[in-house]
Amino acid sequence: MASVDKQQSVQITVSDGALIPDRAEKSLFSAWRISFFGAITLLVLFPVISPTPYLDILRFVPDGILTTFQVTVVSIVFALIIGLFTGLGRVSRITIINRIATVYVEVIRGIPLLVQLFYIYFALGQFVIVPRMGAAVIAMSICYGAYMGEIFRAGILAIPKGQMEAALALGLSRSQAMRKVILPQTLRMVLPPIGNEFIALLKDSSLVSILAVSDLLRRGREYAATTFRYFETYTIVALIYLVMTLFFSKLVSIMEERLERNGR
Amino acid sequence: MDANRTDSNAPTPGNTLPRVRITNATKLFGRHAEIQALRDVSLDVAAGEVVLIIGPSGSGKSTLLRSVNRLETLTSGSIWVDEDEVTDQRGDIRRIREEVGMVFQSFNLFPHLSAIQNIMLGPTTVKKQHRDEVFPRARALLARVGLADKENAYPGQLSGGQQQRVAIARALAMNPKVMLFDEPTSALDPEMIKEVLDVMLDLARDGMTMLVVSHEMGFARAAADRVVFMDEGQIIEHGPPTQVFDTPREERTRKFLKHIL
Ligand SMILES: Nc1ncnc2c1ncn2[C@@H]1O[C@H](COP(=O)(O)OP(=O)(O)O)[C@@H](O)[C@H]1O
Numbered sequence: 001m002a003s004v005d006k007q008q009s010v011q012i013t014v015s016d017g018a019l020i021p022d023r024a025e026k027s028l029f030s031a032w033r034i035s036f037f038g039a040i041t042l043l044v045l046f047p048v049i050s051p052t053p054y055l056d057i058l059r060f061v062p063d064g065i066l067t068t069f070q071v072t073v074v075s076i077v078f079a080l081i082i083g084l085f086t087g088l089g090r091v092s093r094i095t096i097i098n099r100i101a102t103v104y105v106e107v108i109r110g111i112p113l114l115v116q117l118f119y120i121y122f123a124l125g126q127f128v129i130v131p132r133m134g135a136a137v138i139a140m141s142i143c144y145g146a147y148m149g150e151i152f153r154a155g156i157l158a159i160p161k162g163q164m165e166a167a168l169a170l171g172l173s174r175s176q177a178m179r180k181v182i183l184p185q186t187l188r189m190v191l192p193p194i195g196n197e198f199i200a201l202l203k204d205s206s207l208v209s210i211l212a213v214s215d216l217l218r219r220g221r222e223y224a225a226t227t228f229r230y231f232e233t234y235t236i237v238a239l240i241y242l243v244m245t246l247f248f249s250k251l252v253s254i255m256e257e258r259l260e261r262n263g264r
Numbered sequence: 265m266d267a268n269r270t271d272s273n274a275p276t277p278g279n280t281l282p283r284v285r286i287t288n289a290t291k292l293f294g295r296h297a298e299i300q301a302l303r304d305v306s307l308d309v310a311a312g313e314v315v316l317i318i319g320p321s322g323s324g325k326s327t328l329l330r331s332v333n334r335l336e337t338l339t340s341g342s343i344w345v346d347e348d349e350v351t352d353q354r355g356d357i358r359r360i361r362e363e364v365g366m367v368f369q370s371f372n373l374f375p376h377l378s379a380i381q382n383i384m385l386g387p388t389t390v391k392k393q394h395r396d397e398v399f400p401r402a403r404a405l406l407a408r409v410g411l412a413d414k415e416n417a418y419p420g421q422l423s424g425g426q427q428q429r430v431a432i433a434r435a436l437a438m439n440p441k442v443m444l445f446d447e448p449t450s451a452l453d454p455e456m457i458k459e460v461l462d463v464m465l466d467l468a469r470d471g472m473t474m475l476v477v478s479h480e481m482g483f484a485r486a487a488a489d490r491v492v493f494m495d496e497g498q499i500i501e502h503g504p505p506t507q508v509f510d511t512p513r514e515e516r517t518r519k520f521l522k523h524i525l
């Protein structure tokens with residue numbers, strides 16, 4: 001029983017500090033509630049008090065929200081696929097595969113995302129034509145794939161080694177054991193950190209506005225550039241980002257709680 | 265020790281091969297091979313024989329057991345299960361592992377699978393048998409270990425004793441010729457030890473070839489054909505339980521027995 005208990009208490013701490021609410025914090029005026037409902041109240045209040053420019057802004061930017069989501073969701077899907085293989089590569093016993101995965105992680109983590117974006121769009125753009133949206137998604141996926149790889153790696157290593165041994169002892173091959181025994185357990189463990197990455201990616205997706213992809217931030221810029229209402233526009237943009245990230249961090253913490261409750 | 269080795273190597277009656285033959289097994293651990301976990305161990309186990317391995321912690325009992333299905337690779341020496349050489353690096357170890365069941369101290373049930381799924385995983389994945397064919401057998405095995413009502417329970421919902429019985433059923437599902445038990449009751453609360461030992465006793469009476477690392481004296485006297493005492497990576501002495509327990513030949517055995525009794 002000891003081994004099973006140990007498995008439950010393993011926590012993966014790979015995170016770059018998304019706002020995950022403290023679950024102990026149940027009070028009515030938790031930091032999360034103040035921020036979330038505060039932001040929503042302001043988003044409602046501003047347009048009511050002064051419809052110009054706030055209502056106009058709120059009419060202008062939602063297209064961008066959609067694009068932000070598109071970039072985020074498509075990137076996270078590719079990042080998950082890249083991350084899974086990178087994680088498997090990082091724990092591989094085959095030296096060359098292990099080395100490739102490790103170098104990939106090291107290189108990508110050492111280059112700022114913004115530089116990667118420029119690199120794929122402008123630098124590689126000299127040789128091949130990359131559409132803006134494509135460049136954005138490729139850069140984000142490659143970048144986050146490296147971080148996801150580390151999460152998968154941590155998740156795989158967190159499974160007690162007796163699990164692999166029991167599977168091998170039954171006659172399973174290493175890859176069968178990975179698929180049937182290790183990865184299913186890894187998955188429930190990495191779900192919360194993956195949620196965190198999703199939130200981080202949602203925020204980082206604002207970088208793609210540099211490539212003139214019309215995401216939320218870009219739409220704000222377009223509005224502000226024509227009306228010179230910088231303060232009002234960026235206030236709304238910031239509030240919308242805040243509501244989105246707080247909403248998703250709540251989802252992640254609920255999911256975490258659920259997983260822990262029926263964790264066996 | 266040399267005397268012991270030769271007599272454990274003595275040919276078994278007739279010309280039948282031993283079920284498990286371990287010859288001159290040596291296993292070194294550590295960066296500089298400074299840990300001698302096994303030192304020139306030889307042991308034959310006949311089909312249907314139940315061999316109990318005792319000895320102080322760190323004496324190499326687990327390493328010996330784990331070498332039999334190559335969870336550990338020997339530094340030198342060889343191990344055979346019937347006519348298949350486990351230690352042959354080119355051999356198909358997975359086929360041998362199918363025939364060698366293993367039960368661990370910490371159960372190592374798959375926590376994301378129910379009891380019945382734990383038992384079915386081997387036959388469906390390794391032997392590619394159809395679920396419909398495996399399912400009734402898995403159920404029968406659960407009934408055999410006294411857990412017919414726990415089919416859909418997950419390991420986390422079972423007591424330690426129940427988990428270990430499922431683990432035994434999981435190993436039996438592969439129809440092994442040999443079962444290895446590495447301290448199967450050491451992680452259990454005292455009141456659960458008996459239920460697991462009863463299952464093992466039942467298996468032993470059924471003619472299963474068993475290598476058991478355990479210090480359960482009652483089980484040893486009831487089920488073991490032979491007791492092997494190990495210390496510092498070597499077999500110090502072996503013989504029938506009554507002889508080893510009641511009239512040990514070696515001083516080290518005597519000391520150890522005094523210590524655990
Ligand atoms: N994977 C390993 N790496 C290094 N040393 C090991 C390893 N496994 C076992 N040993 C060492 O080998 C010796 C025998 O261990 P083991 O077979 O587990 O003994 P026992 O099961 O009798 O307690 C001990 O000294 C132990 O520390």
Ligand SMILES: [Mg+2]
Nearest residue numbers: 325326327447
């Ligand atoms: Mg041991």
